[in-house]
Amino acid sequence: MATLITILIGFFAAFNLSILSVFSYEPAPLQDFCVADPSNQGSVRVNGMACKNPLFVQADDFYYSGLHIPGDTGNSYGYRVSPVTVYQIPGLNTLGLSMMRIDYAQWGSNPPHTHPRATEIFTVLEGTLQVGFITSDPLNRLVTKVLQRGDVFVFPVGLVHFQRNMGHSNATAIAALSSQNPGVISITNSIFGSTPPIETEVLAQAFGVDNKTVHLLKKKFIHV
Template sequence: MKAIQFLIGFALFALASSLASAYDPSPLQDICVAIIDHKDGVFVNGKFCKDPKLAKAEDFFLSGLDKPGNTENRLGFNVTNANVEQIPGLNTLGTSAVRIDYAPYGQNPPHTHPRATEILVVLEGTLYVGFVTSNQLNNTLIAKVLNKGDVFVFPIGLIHFQVNIGKTSAVAFAGFSSQFPGVITIADTVFGANPPINPDFLGKAFQLDPKIVKDLQDKFINGN
């Protein structure tokens, strides 16, 4: 009886462990090109897949990442995505990429990717980058100045950032361990929530005067 209980417990533990470590599923077929019209498709990982026999080169292709993105915004940066939304052939393959352009002193502000680890390579310019560990490791900042050809890794789920500290534009490419890593920009999420989070609560959480919180919310929600 104890042996059976042990086997059942072990099986449940193994199942829980596999679910806990699973992000994008491992594909069980060569390709699973995502389609919008699901009439004849099969639903897999948030997307419907068309008949693999109908796949074509365009399903796995994207052009334009050689073109600079528009950095004329309040933060001075632009992200050009190459994920499953742009390349349907990425569906179930667990990978994607972006091009990031930075104006002089532009920044990709603190954010997280809930579904992916990121590896970043600098093509032009000088960036100051870093991530912050969780409470478990005392919120330690791990940061470094990167130059052309340097590579840096941001672990899955941790808050990280990049800042162009040079006087010229900078360019980087990043790869992700997910077909659709997602992004949570901390300031936009906290102060730009709609409807707004109670400013008294945020004031206590961030040790700020609620009036300052309201002012920040007005900027992020209404763009004032």
């Protein structure tokens, strides 16, 4: 990093340019941990939340209990995600990983969505699940497989993916993600339930349907 800064200073000097500021980053951790402190809004954030004073860090900052509890799948999709991100474990702050439990009722599905900031590695604990992701343009190729207990599958960062219970019994999976806050974008909810809404004419043209169909879809997803 010092070499890079030296080169930049030399470049500016050679062309008689003023050096207003130099921005740099450190890809490796500079400390043992940076426990998130949501109450501290005045401190500098290191690609995450402000750091708690390490003198006040406790074991509970790195602990969470609850993934043994099945999620309530009594919704229209028949699935439930129980996340463990930096919001559940403050000690994950800046460490670049998180996890979640997903429960599925019979024939329940986690509909097409993306995680904009994380690759996901997915492990089936119980049941039989069809999983898949779609490659980017121009191929838009569906990569799909049926998984059994103990099987592992990877969803690359940013790609649209889904899971569906094949209906033989309830199903459960654990997923690990390469971000402390991976984010999630549900395809149907984001397109038809955005605030403010996308113009009907834009969606009608994009999906090759009439305005009436778009209105019906908006009514279904606007409050999801």
